[in-house]
Every structure is written in structure tokens, then in C-alpha cells.
Amino acid sequence: MRAIWKGSITFGLVNVPVKLYAATEEHDVELHQVHDADGGRIRYERKCEVCGKKVEYAHIDKAYDDGEQTVVLTKDDFSALPAEKSREIEVLEFVPNEQIDPILFERSYYLEPDSKSPKAYVLLLRVLEETERTAVVQFSLRQRTRLASLRVRDGVLMVQTLRWADEVRAAEFESLDADITVGEREMKLARSIVSELEADFEPEQYVDVYQQQLRTLVEAKLDQGEALDTAATFGKAEDEGAEVIDLLEALQRSVAKKQGKGADAAGDAASKGDGDEAADTADKADKKPAKRTKKSKSA
Structure with a gap:
């Protein structure tokens, strides 16, 4: 595996240097789009509306348009943000393991100790196991501030990014408002x-x-x-019988x-x-x- 981020976990005055690795991978069959008439490959190209030329990723910046004017943000602008510069996984609090709703989970990452002596890493790992707690942490990754859980899995520290509370929709369905009796x-x-x-x-x-x-x-x-x-x-599809x-x-x-x-x-x-x-x-x-x-x- 290749580390995608390096930094350190901080809780109290303790500093734990770590490397971040993606913990999951996809195994889907890769397919591309073709024209049904002749099988020709369908491709999507990044073209500039001003000059009409194809633009490579290296020359693409991002912009915000408020309807009246456009502000272009370069890679240097993003790297200048204090949060982007930070290399800390800051522990905000320790909560009971069962209190984090699975609906909040996004991506999972393994943390490997990144120092000659992994004692601080093992200390944090063992105290999480002993107290049956999960650390709620915050860090910056790929131009976003991430809220995440830090827990132990198979003897390794794992970070799982979490959705922000306002990103979870309320489950409000009129079909469940009726008084339903189950015998x-x-x-x-x-x-x-x-x-x-x-x-x-x-x-x-x-x-x-x-x-x-x-x-x-x-x-x-x-x-x-x-x-x-x-x-x-x-083979032929199984007949499930009449609809019940x-x-x-x-x-x-x-x-x-x-x-x-x-x-x-x-x-x-x-x-x-x-x-x-x-x-x-x-x-x-x-x-x-x-x-x-x-x-x-x-x-």
C-alpha cells in the first residue's frame, strides 16, 4: 500500500506520528461507453470555452461564480489555507463506541506509526480498547476539513471520515404517520x-x-x-410463483x-x-x- 497522507495524532500533549492508507478498494469490472451503431469509443474531453483547446489537468484551476463575477482560485490559493497546511489529526473528544451512528460513516483509512518508536501509537491503541471509546477527530485531507472517528480494528488504528450532521437527511415519510396495528x-x-x-x-x-x-x-x-x-x-430465471x-x-x-x-x-x-x-x-x-x-x- 502507498501512504496518501502523513501527519500526527494529537491528544493532550501527546503527539503520535502516523501515515494514512486507504483501507478499502473496488473490484468492479471496468466498462467504458461506446456508440451502439458502430462500437466507437465515447470520450469526454476537457475543452476551454474561450480558446476551444483541450486542457490538461495540470492547467485547470477552480472558480466560484456568484452570478455577477467569477473568482478564480489557484492551487497556491488552496495551499495557503491554514487548515490545508495542518498535518494534525486533532482529538476533540472520546465517546462510547456505540454512540456513532453508522449512517455517518464515509471512507476508511488505516494509520501506521511513522516513528522509530511506536510506543505512543500503541499507548493510544490500548487505551481506546480498554476504555471501549472512539476518538472523534478532525483533520484536513484533499482540500476539505474532515470530521472522523478514530478506533481500533484488528490491532491497528483506523480513521473513518464522518458526514457532518447537516448532511444527513431527516427520514420523514407520510406513509408511516398512519396508526398501523401488527397482530x-x-x-x-x-x-x-x-x-x-x-x-x-x-x-x-x-x-x-x-x-x-x-x-x-x-x-x-x-x-x-x-x-x-x-x-x-x-440458466433460466427461477419462478418465484404468484405475487403475495x-x-x-x-x-x-x-x-x-x-x-x-x-x-x-x-x-x-x-x-x-x-x-x-x-x-x-x-x-x-x-x-x-x-x-x-x-x-x-x-x-
Whole structure:
């Protein structure tokens, strides 16, 4: 990995020199745009409206237009800002780990100690672990002041940039203003479904199915060209059956499917109108101990 920023964490009078590394990366299949008529590549060029010439990034500045006049800001102007010059990750406060809402998280970065003696780095790491606290920090990166969380992950300090509070929209939906009643039978069935799917989260077991299928499609097209039969490549789409409108019926079918009874048994239970069998099963599931599916790491 290549460090994208160097500076230091400051809390109290303690200074911790660090290097910043991007902690995540994309693996999407790279695609570009072409003309559907002849396959010609579609390109976007940066052209000056005054001289009509193509302009390289090195010769592009930024500007602000208030409607009457334009102010051009050069790279030197940006670098002169005090915040841009700062190389400190300033700790503002230490908060309980659970108090930062995940909706605020943006990008994640690893911090590596950048000194001959990483003692101060390890000290901060251990005190965060012991106190179960996250540091709320502020620093400048790529011409922006960033609010961020500083926490421990797998024995390494990690910074995760946060959205500012006014960047999060309020969730105000009229559809939730109505007085909605959920019956106990529906709750029992829903609890049963949750119980069947309980597990410890292990992100390694999940893959980007769309990207896998896209790669398969690209490889098949390279091999077969326009004669590609997508049905033969991917198989026919599974028939999910008729659309279920009634919530209780959908819950009954879900429980029956988990029991391995199939759609016919679920349909029979639903047609009786009372859902006693599914509800009884759900009631029993409520009394069972929680199902654990996490596998041993040594297995």
C-alpha cells in the first residue's frame, strides 16, 4: 500500500506520528461507453470555452461564480489555507463506541506509526480498547476539513471520515404517520423467520454476485460473440410463483418454506384462513434457544 497522507495524532500533549492508507478498494469490472451503431469509443474531453483547446489537468484551476463575477482560485490559493497546511489529526473528544451512528460513516483509512518508536501509537491503541471509546477527530485531507472517528480494528488504528450532521437527511415519510396495528400472530411468524436466520456476521462468506455474473457475461461474449445464448450461460430465471399481497400469507409461506414443506403446504395453510399450523410452529420457535451458526475458526 502507498501512504496518501502523513501527519500526527494529537491528544493532550501527546503527539503520535502516523501515515494514512486507504483501507478499502473496488473490484468492479471496468466498462467504458461506446456508440451502439458502430462500437466507437465515447470520450469526454476537457475543452476551454474561450480558446476551444483541450486542457490538461495540470492547467485547470477552480472558480466560484456568484452570478455577477467569477473568482478564480489557484492551487497556491488552496495551499495557503491554514487548515490545508495542518498535518494534525486533532482529538476533540472520546465517546462510547456505540454512540456513532453508522449512517455517518464515509471512507476508511488505516494509520501506521511513522516513528522509530511506536510506543505512543500503541499507548493510544490500548487505551481506546480498554476504555471501549472512539476518538472523534478532525483533520484536513484533499482540500476539505474532515470530521472522523478514530478506533481500533484488528490491532491497528483506523480513521473513518464522518458526514457532518447537516448532511444527513431527516427520514420523514407520510406513509408511516398512519396508526398501523401488527397482530400477535404476525409477530410470532416474523420472530420464527428471524430465529431461523440468526447468525454471527461473517462478511467473508458474501460475494458480489452481480460482478461475478458480469465477468461471466464478458468472458462468454469474448468466446462466443453476438451468438451468445444468455439462457444457456446463466440458466433460466427461477419462478418465484404468484405475487403475495397479504402479509400474513407471506409470513406463512416463508415459515412453511423453511420447514421444507414447499409452496403447496403453505398454500393449504393460507387457504384455511387461520394459519394455525404456521403460527403454532412459530410459537414453538419462540421457545427454542437461539440458533447459532458461527463456525469454529479452527474447523
